[in-house]
Amino acid sequence: MAAPVRSVLPVVLLGCGGVGRHLLRHIVSCRPLHANQGVAIRVLGVADSSSLLVADDLHSNGFDDALLADLCAAKSAGSPLSSLLARGQCQLFNNTEARRKVIDTASVLGKTTGLVLVDCSATYDTVGMLKDAVDCGCCVVLANKKPLTCAYEDFEKLVSNFRRIRFESTVGASLPVIASVTRIIASGDPVSRIVGSLSGTLGYVMSELEDGKKFSEVVKTAKSLGYTEPDPRDDLSGMDVARKALILARLLGQQISMENINVESLYPSELGPDAMSTKDFLESGLVQLDKSIEERVKAASLKGNVLRYVCKIESTGCQVGLEELPKNSALGRLRGSDNVVEIYSRCYESAPLVIQGAGAGNDTTAAGVLADILDLQDLFHKTA
């Protein structure tokens, strides 16, 4: 028998690509577990990049599980959200109306039962909507890094009520990095330094180089294994790692922006997307990088070190790029696509707090988002 419902969490999901779809599946499959804990998640709306599907009655239980399953199936098959209209229960809004409708929903529910706006998209376009939702008293859960890495004022606005936002899955997927840093700071233990390998792709590439393989070959293998973006330069530029570094730096209280982060790209601008196509880069560009990377790997090796693509956040600055590290350090030992983060503070001064594990994957990232949603449940407590 399920426990009495203590918390009802109404959710609107922005982005139903890989992570969003996995989230919806997790929500459905966890219903019995959550019911046992007295928690109910109601999906009241789902948006993709072109439209928004909203439940007819915002005070209802939201989309039923059959509709959510069909929605996941439709998105997997590349069908538009409009294909679900025939199912009833919902209305469709196009892109321009969608933002207004989300804010309407937020303001209807924000001050009464509350609403959790969950962003699993990968766009900057949601930031306005998220800020409006915060103004309405809503909660926000992000897997999308971009709203936290644009203007500092936007970040400040989003975290202005820090208990109403969660963003664990923006750094290292579901690894408890944000939660741990938040706990440490809350206990008055100042975090002095965070060092990490926060790209599974670059982690894999760097550890493979140790075996004497050529950079170009390792990158191509990584691509064939599905570890890289379609254009591997999206990983090799370091920008994704830089976004994670910026989120961590801002979490530590640094009022900085992307331009304050020293980012080392693994390719020069002559080989960049403005200069050549992905195909040309893979066929002729990549191989031009082999020699210089090989020299750096060898130079490191002579000193007993290995090369890692590292993100380093200190009070003096924030850097993202290649570093020589002792083979026997937490980062030096890293193999494959695992992420690792070292956190230094008063309590973790001589030896850091180390968190290591899978830092990517739709399933894992969605699990982190779901844990974040549930972590908000005390704000949605039924007092009756």
Next chain:
Amino acid sequence: MAAPVRSVLPVVLLGCGGVGRHLLRHIVSCRPLHANQGVAIRVLGVADSSSLLVADDLHSNGFDDALLADLCAAKSAGSPLSSLLARGQCQLFNNTEARRKVIDTASVLGKTTGLVLVDCSATYDTVGMLKDAVDCGCCVVLANKKPLTCAYEDFEKLVSNFRRIRFESTVGASLPVIASVTRIIASGDPVSRIVGSLSGTLGYVMSELEDGKKFSEVVKTAKSLGYTEPDPRDDLSGMDVARKALILARLLGQQISMENINVESLYPSELGPDAMSTKDFLESGLVQLDKSIEERVKAASLKGNVLRYVCKIESTGCQVGLEELPKNSALGRLRGSDNVVEIYSRCYESAPLVIQGAGAGNDTTAAGVLADILDLQDLFHKTA
């Protein structure tokens, strides 16, 4: 300028030895930080093993910071809590009245503003009080392992409203082990296995043995460094690790008790506390263990393995004892007194989620307790 107060957390602390004293100091030193976040912690009562000091007015701001500082100083100097009565603001209750007074306080505050009962003692005596407090709707934060490791019914009662209890510091001090396991379970990702080295003392001893040192000498060095309990057999028995294992197993839903855990003691009963004094054990008992441990270390080494004192929680059972592990595993690489925990689940299947760092120390343990208290703040939200 401080933010408006959003959450007021009234606290009664049981146990003001090392961890409790550090907690009070952290609470005082964090006041400006917490005020910025709109949080206020009010210490309404502090108990040691013989008496309880309670604020005159339960609806006041509690003990002022000067009184808390004096209280820490008095306890450091070995003075009784009664020495603080002259300061005013408070009343003293002796042991037999104390429990009733805590429950009175809990029931006065439990249903209105709420109360957090924080147990930093190391006794089984608090469990009745904690259960009564839970009945009054209070929250509970534990550094004390014992209330969670006695009868299963007691555990069940204490965690019956899982959002109102926190016990991070019972396992690995402030390391985010309980929080991580809780997050993983909440996201519907079933945890299949937890493996860890959860005793800084035994971790130190085992890693030192690799260098060919004698067991008896390593234990004596550990004692002189303050790593062991006054009687090192309290560590060598494995009972402290077994308690942590039991807490983790119960967290995973296993309805087991201490007698279901397979615990390997590092000394035989002939050398136990019933058979000889601590002095005799250190002078003549300990050395009798050298040969057999040396043989096990050597046998492991021949296979490229090292010996570790490991706690292992699986669906098939729960074990605490010596294990041979690959030198190059997370546990095998462990040096010094760090703790390490590996968590296996669907999301962390091929490679576990690994958490490593200092797992002991009053400062660190108290920081974990404080983070737990703050994690309850949404239940103490001022709705006005």
